Amino acid sequence: MISVRGVRKAFGSATVLDGIDLDVHSGEVVSILGSSGSGKSTLIRCMNGLEKLDGGRITIDDFDVSRPKELSEARKRSATVFQLFNLYPHMTAVQNIALAPVEVLKIPRKQAEADARTLLDSVGLSARADAFPAQLSGGQRQRVGICRALAMKPRYLLLDEITSALDPEMTSDVLAILAKLAHDGTTMVFVTHEIEFARTISSRIVFLDKGQLVVDLPTAEFFAADGGMAKPRIAQFLSKMRKD
Amino acid sequence: MRYTAFTSYDIILLAQGLSVSLALFLATTIIGLFIGSLWAVIRFYRIPVLAQVVAVIAEVLKNSPVLVQLFLVFFGLPAFAKINVTPVEAAVITLSGNTAAFVYVIAVSAIESIGRDQIEAARVFGLSRWQVLRRIIAPQAMAFAIGPLTGLLVNQLQVTSLISVIGVVDLTKIGNILNLRTLKPFIVWAVVGGLYYVMAKLVAFGGAKLEKRLRAHTAWKGL
Ligand SMILES: Nc1ncnc2c1ncn2[C@@H]1O[C@H](COP(=O)(O)OP(=O)(O)O)[C@@H](O)[C@H]1O
Ligand SMILES: [Mg+2]
Numbered sequence: 001m002i003s004v005r006g007v008r009k010a011f012g013s014a015t016v017l018d019g020i021d022l023d024v025h026s027g028e029v030v031s032i033l034g035s036s037g038s039g040k041s042t043l044i045r046c047m048n049g050l051e052k053l054d055g056g057r058i059t060i061d062d063f064d065v066s067r068p069k070e071l072s073e074a075r076k077r078s079a080t081v082f083q084l085f086n087l088y089p090h091m092t093a094v095q096n097i098a099l100a101p102v103e104v105l106k107i108p109r110k111q112a113e114a115d116a117r118t119l120l121d122s123v124g125l126s127a128r129a130d131a132f133p134a135q136l137s138g139g140q141r142q143r144v145g146i147c148r149a150l151a152m153k154p155r156y157l158l159l160d161e162i163t164s165a166l167d168p169e170m171t172s173d174v175l176a177i178l179a180k181l182a183h184d185g186t187t188m189v190f191v192t193h194e195i196e197f198a199r200t201i202s203s204r205i206v207f208l209d210k211g212q213l214v215v216d217l218p219t220a221e222f223f224a225a226d227g228g229m230a231k232p233r234i235a236q237f238l239s240k241m242r243k244d
Numbered sequence: 245m246r247y248t249a250f251t252s253y254d255i256i257l258l259a260q261g262l263s264v265s266l267a268l269f270l271a272t273t274i275i276g277l278f279i280g281s282l283w284a285v286i287r288f289y290r291i292p293v294l295a296q297v298v299a300v301i302a303e304v305l306k307n308s309p310v311l312v313q314l315f316l317v318f319f320g321l322p323a324f325a326k327i328n329v330t331p332v333e334a335a336v337i338t339l340s341g342n343t344a345a346f347v348y349v350i351a352v353s354a355i356e357s358i359g360r361d362q363i364e365a366a367r368v369f370g371l372s373r374w375q376v377l378r379r380i381i382a383p384q385a386m387a388f389a390i391g392p393l394t395g396l397l398v399n400q401l402q403v404t405s406l407i408s409v410i411g412v413v414d415l416t417k418i419g420n421i422l423n424l425r426t427l428k429p430f431i432v433w434a435v436v437g438g439l440y441y442v443m444a445k446l447v448a449f450g451g452a453k454l455e456k457r458l459r460a461h462t463a464w465k466g467l
Contacts, residue, residue: 049368050364075370076370086362086364099379100370
């Protein structure tokens with residue numbers, strides 16, 4: 001399980017995360033909603049050890065991400081898909097996916113590349129396996145990004161607005177993959193603005209506002225007429241999102 | 245009466261000078277590439293103290309004449325530190341240091357051209373700093389740097405001619421010797437210059453070939 005306890009993070013004098021508590025259990029899909037600048041990305045970056053915490057504690061299967069010795073174990077258990085893909089531009093799709101399995105999990109290269117091709121096949125990209133990122137469309141790049149994460153066989157997938165740089169058609173390709181992963185029981189922390197989609201795949205919805213988790217509810221309760229979405233701040237957010 | 249005609253032995257002399265120049269160029273290039281890249285890595289990881297020291301050394305080396313550095317090493321070191329250096333040693337030390345300083349500058353900007361987000365991604369996927377350096381940074385930095393490096397090396401090849409003044413018998417020194425004997429400066433220096441030209445062209449050609457290879461597998465746009 002991912003356990004976030006009293007996490008605080010500030011950049012200079014600006015407090016970006018202000019005492020976050022969040023548990024993500026195996027098999028859950030937890031969607032994080034919140035307006036731009038509310039600290040969603042920072043929370044993900046704290047979970048994968050890219051930001052140093054100013055307070056509190058994050059553990060992944062009891063490995064504390066703030067302890068250098070435990071961070072590598074924590075990182076083996078989780079994998080991140082990034083908003084802007086962050087692929088390695090000098091490597092083909094297959095090489096992008098196989099890099100960490102080879103270097104970190106010590107899987108033989110041949111095996112890792114064969115696995116990478118299987119993954120690419122499963123997202124409909126087998127024909128582009130040997131293309132470089134610059135030769136792929138945004139949607140294709142993000143599918144490679146997802147394969148790169150899945151290749152690590154992570155227990156937890158961290159997804160930070162992975163469709164917000166994509167046009168609607170590409171978005172639906174990528175969301176279809178997530179729907180399947182959710183259906184297969186993959187544990188996910190899913191930062192998104194795709195509210196309707198979040199509703200279909202999430203076990204829980206949390207709402208982040210100015211660095212605080214103001215709502216953490218099972219999906220049905222969140223969307224109930226008198227549930228989380230009835231709160232003025234969230235109602236306002238949702239109506240704005242639906243208009244976009 | 246002095247013997248001013250060219251002899252076939254002069255070709256051997258020229259070949260000797262050429263190989264001395266070439267050997268010094270290759271040795272100082274290898275040493276300079278190694279040290280300069282090491283300095284750049286030290287800077288990239290912001291290793292305390294060392295990073296500052298390296299920046300100062302590079303700054304001094306690239307902003308002072310190579311000839312002055314050469315005199316400092318060859319005449320200055322024995323006088324100051326009582327270390328005796330042969331002309332070849334002084335040449336290797338000076339040229340390596342000079343090449344390193346410029347390699348450092350090129351390597352730093354090459355490394356800075358690499359997007360930080362992919363480095364973060366690699367770290368998140370569990371790669372160590374060393375693995376990131378080897379698999380992410382080095383290949384891309386090399387593809388980026390190979391052009392400027394080729395230009396640098398063509399220039400450093402010409403710079404080797406300076407070492408003749410402290411008595412290293414390189415191609416320029418041989419030119420000098422032949423010139424004094426034959427009193428045919430136009431022919432001698434044209435031949436010597438031509439040999440430098442051919443070497444420079446070979447370096448440029450090799451660099452261009454390598455660049456093509458390094459970039460062929462990086463079909464990325466915009467660079
Ligand atoms: N590295 C940083 N340095 C300074 N401020 C940052 C940094 N990263 C994020 N911030 C600030 O923290 C706040 C939250 O950012 P972020 O977590 O990216 O929000 P979200 O992902 O919800 O849009 C924003 O005000 C942003 O400007
Ligand atoms: Mg964000």
